[in-house]
Amino acid sequence: MSTADRILDVAEALCQRRGLEAVSFRDLAAEVGVKSASIHYHFPSKSDLALALAIRYRQRFETVRSEIDRKEQSAEGRLKRFFAILADLYKEPNKVCLVAILAAEAGSISPELAIEVRKFFADNEQWLSSTLTLGVKQKTFTLSTEADCTAKTIFAAVEGAILASRACADSSRLRSVADCVLASLKQGKVAIG
Amino acid sequence: MSTADRILDVAEALCQRRGLEAVSFRDLAAEVGVKSASIHYHFPSKSDLALALAIRYRQRFETVRSEIDRKEQSAEGRLKRFFAILADLYKEPNKVCLVAILAAEAGSISPELAIEVRKFFADNEQWLSSTLTLGVKQKTFTLSTEADCTAKTIFAAVEGAILASRACADSSRLRSVADCVLASLKQGKVAIG
């Protein structure tokens, strides 16, 4: 494993725990086991580091969504799996979605980073929208508003729940959202089995 | 208007725009029109300032909710008004809910501040839960999960939407959430008029 990767791993963990602004090159270097000059060798400025962090995070979610689509054909199964993966990722209420952190600090980040954050939201919402539409086609979901609108709402609820989960030290929140959303999408349906 | 109040006003605006960590006593003092030593006179440490900010913000929301309950008797009307006030408060996609910011930086805030953040979530969620229950009683809402669970989901969606609103420079997100939530709560209902 390369030093650059180890730096990104530690930086991601620190950022998710404390926020980007609270991560210093000194702390980061100490935890990686190198000197801060070495961090600068791999990531010249803090903006470079933050951007690399955001890109990697977004791509990881892209992979997760692709895997879900490959393994699961039903829209309901896909949504359930998405929620389950997120719940597992944030089960320890000590860290928060990296992009939620960046979005909160969006007033003081670089333009390139802001684009990356925006893309993260757009990608996830588009996938959710497609999945909802598929669910309607498969006659398992009933939407109360158009798919795009519902998708935005669901993803907002997910991000908000991850944030609240740590703030309230209550790891059940993501499951609450998952339960509520799924029940709402299936409202009016009668169980077959 | 006292200096302390002016400091809080400016600090709140700066914090909502840039994040708490990115607000310095120097910038704050400059914008208020005093020297940083004066800020320290009113708020000895940065923790004191942050705590005062959070308490004031929470109390303001308390007042808003009380006003809504006083003016409006129907649960649906109350919920609509709540969403409308929030949408108006965050219509300029330049600022974010103060508590969302604090929640994102929760890994590096004082214990007292963390309690305040937690209380903000709890208060709003409890009010939402009561309002949902009232709506069921008034036969205007149908819940797909129990009131507490739905309330947590709705508030998570609200906080997430405010965050996404700025990150995506898309002020329609809070309205999306409001539309989707209200439609979902009234699903299966037939309009009377």
Next chain:
DNA sequence: GTCTATAAGATGATAGAC
């Protein structure tokens, strides 16, 4: 690639005059 050393500036905070 990693280190030592250091620059140049910002930060929270305090002492003491007015």
Next chain:
DNA sequence: GTCTATCATCTTATAGAC
């Protein structure tokens, strides 16, 4: 209450040896 002056510390970042 507000100021000037100052402190110790931390910050990002760079130059140059190994």
